[in-house]
Amino acid sequence: MEQGNYQICSRCVMDTTAQEITFDENGVCSFCHFFDEKIKPDWHRDKSGYQKLQKIVKKIKDYGKNKEYDCIIGISGGVDSSYLTYFAKKILGLRPLVFHVDGGWNSELAVKNIENLIKKLDIDLFTYVVDWEEMRDLQLAFFKSGVANQDVPQDHAFFAMLYKYATQYNIKYVLTGGNLATESILPASWGYNAMDLKHLKAVHKCFGQVKLKTFPTVNFFQYYFYYPYIKGMVIVRPLNYIPYVKSEAMQFLEKEVGWRYYGCKHGESRFTNFFQTYFLPVRFGYDKRKAHLSSLILAGQMTRDEALKELQRPLCDEKAIEEEKIFVSKKLGITVDKFETFLTMPKKTFKDYPSNYRLLQLLRLISDIKRQVRYKWLK
Amino acid sequence: MLKNRVIPCLLLQNQGLVKTIRFKEPKYVGDPINAIRIFNEKEVDELIFLDIIASKVGRSPNFEILQNIVGECFMPLCYGGGISRLEDIQKIFSLGVEKISINSFALKNIDFIKQASEIFGSQSIVVTIDVKKNFLEKYKVYDHTRNKITDIDPVEFAITTQEMGAGEILLNSVDRDGTQGGYDIDLITKITNVLSIPVIAMGGAGKIDDFVDAVKKGNASAVAAGSMFVFHGKHRAVLITYPEYQELEKRLV
Numbered sequence: 001m002e003q004g005n006y007q008i009c010s011r012c013v014m015d016t017t018a019q020e021i022t023f024d025e026n027g028v029c030s031f032c033h034f035f036d037e038k039i040k041p042d043w044h045r046d047k048s049g050y051q052k053l054q055k056i057v058k059k060i061k062d063y064g065k066n067k068e069y070d071c072i073i074g075i076s077g078g079v080d081s082s083y084l085t086y087f088a089k090k091i092l093g094l095r096p097l098v099f100h101v102d103g104g105w106n107s108e109l110a111v112k113n114i115e116n117l118i119k120k121l122d123i124d125l126f127t128y129v130v131d132w133e134e135m136r137d138l139q140l141a142f143f144k145s146g147v148a149n150q151d152v153p154q155d156h157a158f159f160a161m162l163y164k165y166a167t168q169y170n171i172k173y174v175l176t177g178g179n180l181a182t183e184s185i186l187p188a189s190w191g192y193n194a195m196d197l198k199h200l201k202a203v204h205k206c207f208g209q210v211k212l213k214t215f216p217t218v219n220f221f222q223y224y225f226y227y228p229y230i231k232g233m234v235i236v237r238p239l240n241y242i243p244y245v246k247s248e249a250m251q252f253l254e255k256e257v258g259w260r261y262y263g264c265k266h267g268e269s270r271f272t273n274f275f276q277t278y279f280l281p282v283r284f285g286y287d288k289r290k291a292h293l294s295s296l297i298l299a300g301q302m303t304r305d306e307a308l309k310e311l312q313r314p315l316c317d318e319k320a321i322e323e324e325k326i327f328v329s330k331k332l333g334i335t336v337d338k339f340e341t342f343l344t345m346p347k348k349t350f351k352d353y354p355s356n357y358r359l360l361q362l363l364r365l366i367s368d369i370k371r372q373v374r375y376k377w378l379k
Numbered sequence: 380m381l382k383n384r385v386i387p388c389l390l391l392q393n394q395g396l397v398k399t400i401r402f403k404e405p406k407y408v409g410d411p412i413n414a415i416r417i418f419n420e421k422e423v424d425e426l427i428f429l430d431i432i433a434s435k436v437g438r439s440p441n442f443e444i445l446q447n448i449v450g451e452c453f454m455p456l457c458y459g460g461g462i463s464r465l466e467d468i469q470k471i472f473s474l475g476v477e478k479i480s481i482n483s484f485a486l487k488n489i490d491f492i493k494q495a496s497e498i499f500g501s502q503s504i505v506v507t508i509d510v511k512k513n514f515l516e517k518y519k520v521y522d523h524t525r526n527k528i529t530d531i532d533p534v535e536f537a538i539t540t541q542e543m544g545a546g547e548i549l550l551n552s553v554d555r556d557g558t559q560g561g562y563d564i565d566l567i568t569k570i571t572n573v574l575s576i577p578v579i580a581m582g583g584a585g586k587i588d589d590f591v592d593a594v595k596k597g598n599a600s601a602v603a604a605g606s607m608f609v610f611h612g613k614h615r616a617v618l619i620t621y622p623e624y625q626e627l628e629k630r631l632v
Contacts, residue, residue: 102617104410108420111619115611125616132410133394330447331412 012294013307017285018187031185035298039184045243053241057092060173060236069097069124071173071236074162075117076100077110078268080177082117082259083249084239088175089121092238096175099165101158101216102129103269104136104331110268113259120257128161134215138200139271140332141207143339146348148284149191150275152203153215156194160218167231179239181299182246185291190284192350195223199355206353220356224363245301274324277316283343287315380424383594383631384601387418387608387621388427388581391444391460397431398605400557402509402523405431408609408617411444415451418608421621425455427480427549427579427603429507433461434483434524440467442474449475457505459549463488468495472503480549482507483524486531489543496544505579506545508533510566511553518566521553537570548578549603555583557606562589567597579603587622587630594631 008015009029015021022030044052064070073088073096075081088094098118118125138153166174192199197219204212218227227233253259280286293307329339350357389411390397396414397405408414411428418426428448433440440461449456458471459480468479479499485492485506496504510533511521520531537548550570552563562583571578577600580593584604593599611618 100616100618102409104413106413106417106619108417111417112421115618115620118611124614125612125618126614127616127618129407129409129617131395131407132413136410327416330450331410 009294011304012185012297013290013304013311014185014187014294015290017287017290019189020187031187031294032298035184039180043180043240045181045241049241053092053238056236056238057094060094063172064095067170068095069169069171070095071175072097072099072162072166072169072171073175074099074101074158074177075114076158076177076268077106077113078177079246079250079253079259079261080179080182080239082113082177082253082257083244084175084177085117085123086121086253086256087238087242089123094175096123097169097171098123098125099162100125100127101161102127103154103157103271104130104132105154105269105271107268107270107273109260113268116258117253126165128165128216130157130161130216131214133210134212136332137208137210138204138212138215140334141204143332143342144207145203145353146342146345147192147203147350147353148280148286148347149194149350150279151191151272152194152200154269154271156197156200156218157216159195160216163218163222163227163233164216166233167227172232172234174233174235176235176237177239178237179244180295181239181244181301182292182295184295184298187291190280190286190288190291192355193360196220196350196356196360199350199353199357202354220359246296247301270324271328274321274328278321278324279343281315284347287311289315381624381627381631383590383599384424384579385590385622385627385631386425386427386457386579386601386603387423388429388603388605389414389609390605391428391430391441392432394444396609398557398609399431402521402526402553402556404557406615406617411448412451414609414619415448417619418621419451419453421619422624423454423621425457425601426452427457427459429458429480430460431523434463439464440471442470445471445476446474457549459505459507463491465494465498468499472499478503478505478547480505480507482509483522485540486520486522486529489539492540492543492545496546501544501546501576504545505547505549506540507549507551508537508540508570509551509553510563518569523553533566534569534573538573541574541576545576547576547600548574550578550580550599552582558583559585559606559610561585562593562597562599562602564592564597567593567599571598577601581605587626590627591630 006016010027011032014029014031060070071094073085075098088096142150197217250261276288296302297304297307329336392405396408396411398408399405438461455477457478457480458476462479462481463484471479509521509523510518511528513519513528518533519528520533520536522529552566555563560583562580567580579601580599581603584607590602593602
C-alpha cells in the first residue's frame with residue numbers, strides 16, 4: 001500500500017490495511033458505522049440482556065432435565081472460553097460438558113488453564129485429538145497456497161468436531177465464548193470463512209499430499225441446514241448478554257482458578273500466536289490487534305489513546321519469534337529456509353481457489369432480507 | 380530433583396503418540412514434539428520414550444523422529460524400541476539421549492546387555508521387563524513382539540540382567556497397563572527384594588498415592604506412568620498434566 005493513501009479511523013484504530021474500509025467526512029470508518037447500525041441496536045449488556053439470557057438458560061435447563069449434561073462448551077484455554085465455562089457453571093447454574101479439540105499446537109499454558117478450570121469447577125472434559133500428520137499436511141498446503149487465513153485448518157477442525165460431537169451425544173445447546181466486546185470488528189479482507197469446506201478441500205487438493213481420512217470437516221449443507229434445522233442445534237453466546245470486560249475476566253480467573261495469561265489474544269495456540277504476531281503482519285501487513293482494540297473501543301472498554309499506545313508496542317519479542325519460527329518449521333516438517341519462502345511468495349486470496357463464496361453471499365442476502373421483513377412486521 | 384523420580388512414559392506408534400490398555404487398544408494422543416514441549420515447560424525431571432512398533436516389525440529406531448525429540452527435550456531422556464545393535468546405541472547417544480532401554484532383544488540375546496554396558500557404561504543401560512500373569516496366576520516375562528507370555532521367571536531374569544551389567548530395570552506390569560488402578564506392589568517387591576540396582580515401577584499409576592505405595596511399600600527407586608499424565612477424567616480426555624512439584628516433594632519424602 002502506498003504511504004500517501006494511508007488513513008486511520010478517527011474513532012477506532014482501524015486503518016486502510018483493511019482494504020474494504022471507507023471513511024465518512026469526519027474520518028469515522030465503515031466498521032464503526034456497521035457497529036452503530038447493525039450490531040449495537042441488538043446488543044444489550046444491561047438488565048434486559050441478562051433477562052433475555054435467563055430465558056435462554058431456563059430453556060437449556062428444561063431441555064437438559066434428565067440428561068447428564070444440558071449444554072456443551074468448546075474450550076481452548078483462552079480467556080473467553082475459560083470465563084464462559086466459569087460463568088455457565090457457577091453463575092448460570094448450567095451443567096456443561098467441556099469439549100476441547102487438540103490441533104497439535106497447545107501451549108503448556110493452555111493445557112494447564114484447562115486442567116485448573118475443570119478441576120476447580122468439577123466439570124467433565126472430553127477431547128478430540130486431530131491426527132497430526134493430516135493436520136500438518138493441511139497446514140502446509142495452506143502455506144503453499146499463499147492465502148492469508150492460515151488459521152482455517154485449526155478453526156475448521158474445532159467447530160466441525162464440536163458440532164459433530166454435540167449432535168452425536170444429543171446435546172442441543174452449544175455455548176461459545178465468541179463475543180462482541182472483543183470481536184465485533186474483523187475485516188473480511190484479512191481472512192476468509194474457515195467453515196467453507198469447498199475452499200479447504202480445494203487448497204488441499206492443490207498442495208496436499210496426505211489423504212485426509214480422519215480430519216474433522218463440516219460441509220455447507222451440514223453447517224447451514226442439517227445442524228440448525230434438522231438437529232435443532234442452537235449456538236448461544238452468553239458473553240454477549242452481560243457487560244463482559246476481558247481484563248476483569250482475566251483477573252477474576254487468575255484469582256479464582258489459577259488461570260494464567262499467555263501474552264496476546266489467541267496466544268493459547270502456539271500456531272495462532274505465531275501466525276498473528278509474526279506471519280500475518282510480516283507477509284500481509286495485517287495487525288489483528290487493530291481489530292481487537294477497535295472492538296474494545298466500541299464496547300467502551302478502552303480509549304482510542306490507550307489503543308494507539310498499545311499499538312506502539314512491538315507485536316512480538318524478536319528473539320522469541322525466531323525460536324518459534326524454528327519450532328513451527330520443525331512441526332511442519334520443513335526447513336526454516338523453506339518457511340521463509342512462504343513469507344515472500346506471491347500473495348493470493350481465497351478467490352484464487354474454488355469456494356462457496358457466492359453461495360455464502362446469497363445466504364447473507366437472504367438473511368438480511370429476512371431481518372428487514374421481521375423489523376417491518378414488528379413495527 | 381525429587382528423591383524418587385516421577386517419570387512420564389510416552390509410547391510412539393509410527394509417527395504419533397498412543398496410550399494402550401493392557402498393551403491393547405492404542406488410543407492416539409497426539410504429536411510427540413508438542414507433548415515433549417509441554418512436559419518441558421512443566422519441568423519434568425526425566426522422560427521415557429518407547430517406540431512400541433519397532434521391534435515388532437523388526438526395524439531399527441526411527442532416528443529422524445528421535446533427533447527431533449531430543450532437540451526439544453530439556454530433561455534426561457531414556458529411549459527404547461528396536462535396539463538390537465551396538466551401532467544403534469552409539470547413534471542414539473550421539474543424538475543426545477542419556478539412556479537406552481532394551482526389552483525384547485534382551486530376551487533373545489542376553490549377552491547384548493553385557494556388551495552394551497561394558498562399552499557404554501551400566502548407568503546408561505536400562506532393561507525393560509514386561510510382566511504378565513499366566514493362567515496359573517504366576518508372574519512371567521511377556522514378549523510383546525510375539526504377543527506371548529514366555530516361561531521366563533521375571534525374578535530370575537531381573538537378576539541375570541543385573542549380573543550382565545544393566546544399570547536400571549524398568550518393570551512394567553502388562554495386566555495393570557493403562558488401567559490406572561494402582562501398581563502391582565507384590566510384583567515390584569519381588570523384584571526390588573533381589574536387586575541392588577534401581578527399579579522403576581510402571582503400569583497402573585492413577586494417582587499420587589500409587590507413587591507413594593510403589594516407593595514405600597514396593598521399594599521402587601522411581602515411578603513411571605503413562606495414562607495418568609495424558610488422560611483426564613471419566614471420558615479419558617487427552618490432557619497433558621504433571622503433578623505440582625511441591626505436592627510430589629511432600630508426598631515422596
